[in-house]
Amino acid sequence: MQVLIASLEKLGLAKSEALVYIDILQNPVSNGSQITSRINIPKPSVYLALDKLYQKGVINLIPGKSKQYIAQDPVVALEQLRKDYNASIDNTLQEIKNLNHRQSYDEFIHVQGYTNFSTQLLAMINNSQKELYLHGNLDLNLFRTELEKASSRGVRIINYSFGAKYDYSFLSENFHDDKLTSENFRLLMVADYQECLMAEGASNQDYLAIYTRNMFQVGLIAENIHNAIYWLKLYQQNPGFTYPCRLETLAEKDIHPSGYVI
Numbered sequence: 001m002q003v004l005i006a007s008l009e010k011l012g013l014a015k016s017e018a019l020v021y022i023d024i025l026q027n028p029v030s031n032g033s034q035i036t037s038r039i040n041i042p043k044p045s046v047y048l049a050l051d052k053l054y055q056k057g058v059i060n061l062i063p064g065k066s067k068q069y070i071a072q073d074p075v076v077a078l079e080q081l082r083k084d085y086n087a088s089i090d091n092t093l094q095e096i097k098n099l100n101h102r103q104s105y106d107e108f109i110h111v112q113g114y115t116n117f118s119t120q121l122l123a124m125i126n127n128s129q130k131e132l133y134l135h136g137n138l139d140l141n142l143f144r145t146e147l148e149k150a151s152s153r154g155v156r157i158i159n160y161s162f163g164a165k166y167d168y169s170f171l172s173e174n175f176h177d178d179k180l181t182s183e184n185f186r187l188l189m190v191a192d193y194q195e196c197l198m199a200e201g202a203s204n205q206d207y208l209a210i211y212t213r214n215m216f217q218v219g220l221i222a223e224n225i226h227n228a229i230y231w232l233k234l235y236q237q238n239p240g241f242t243y244p245c246r247l248e249t250l251a252e253k254d255i256h257p258s259g260y261v262i
Contacts, residue, residue, distance in 0.1 A: 011081040012088065013053075016041050020049040024059055024071045031066045056080065108217070111209040117199055120211050122146055124191040131156045135225045136187035136199075137163040144168070160229050175229055188221050196221040 001022070008018035019039050024030055027038065032050060036043045050069060053059045058077045062068040071077070111120050125132065125146045132147075132155055134140075140147065140159070151157055151170035159166065160175040167174070185207070189197040196218045201207035212218070235241055 008081075011078070012085050013056075013058075013081070014049070016045050017049045017052050020046055021053055021058055021071070024053075024069055025074075028070050029062060029068050031068045033066075056084065106214045107212065108214065109211045111197075111199070111211055112207070114201065114207040117201075117207045117209045118142075120197060120209065121189070121199075124189065124195060124197060125150050128155045128191045129153075130192045131190075132158065132192075133190040133222060133225045134159045134161070134187070135189070135228055137161060137185060138187045139164065140166050140168065158225075158229075160225065160232065173229075175232055177232055188225055190218060190222045190225065193218060193222060 004022065005015065005018045008021065009015060013021065019041060020035055023035050023039050027034070032043065032047050035050075036046045039046070041049075050059070050067075054061055054069070057072060057080045059069045059071055062070060072080075111117050121143065125143060126149070128150050132150065134157070138161070140161070147157060147168070148170045151172070156172040157170060158173040159171050160177070162177040165176045185199070185201045187197065187199045187209075189199075191197075194215075195211070195213045197209055197211050198221065199207065199209035
């Protein structure tokens, strides 16, 4: 019962409306007094709920000296609730857009967990209009549909992966390095040179990402990805090339859990 009440609330019914509606489903042809005697809600709240449910098309009124109510066909009722719910979302979204005007969002937003990470990643892919840069051992197969759609609307997708190798036609530029890799994950991503995402993790619980539209940080991540590709192409075109300028720093000696190394 609690699950049904929660579901009806998500569709826009107040808790009192959900309780009254469920009672009418269980006891067809009931009036306000009868409903009040069966559920633990004050009588004025019951009558208010009846009026709301009738206005929403969820119940029907049987005329007479004592108003009696019967539930609308559930398929018809829920379809009406769905229509009202979707219309409310559309209207709310438009109002928010009118207020928001695409703020700059210079803040650094911490994103915890795989679900939240993938939601942010998909939003960046779906909102991209010009370019996407990807660098890491992200499993592109998980986001293939969204990347294909982005490519089909003219987004240029530049990917530099290490570990797994991809040969998708939607990749405008595709680079691969056989660096040692593991189940650990690392990703740098830039969308339209306006926003970036940095992420790492070993499991759903350990995923941690940072998202920002701060242009200084966006520029740094974009520069990092470009330089990584430049060096990769240099090594590929000159197999005997030796790194002439190592600084023997901590950064050079560090091996990321994903297997990536400078």
